[in-house]
Amino acid sequence: MRGCPDEEIAAELGIAWNTVRKRWGDIFQRAEDALPGIFGNAPAANPGAARGVEKRRPLLVFLEEHPEELRPWSSEL
Numbered sequence: 001m002r003g004c005p006d007e008e009i010a011a012e013l014g015i016a017w018n019t020v021r022k023r024w025g026d027i028f029q030r031a032e033d034a035l036p037g038i039f040g041n042a043p044a045a046n047p048g049a050a051r052g053v054e055k056r057r058p059l060l061v062f063l064e065e066h067p068e069e070l071r072p073w074s075s076e077l
Contacts, residue, residue: 007050025055038062 006024010017038058045068063069 011068028055035062 006020007017010020039055
């Protein structure tokens, strides 16, 4: 799904487009919390500067190189 727009992901999963957007936002926030700077040096005042496929790219590259990081997330850790 690397190059797919949110609308296509939503259709494939049978969920609302807005749900996909919300999930990506949650994923991006958790990734940034765990790996500060993974999305480059975008100014904090404009967190939406890199969006969609462009923002996913560094995260997906990291996960391809570190598959051990694909584990259930717990807020209690």
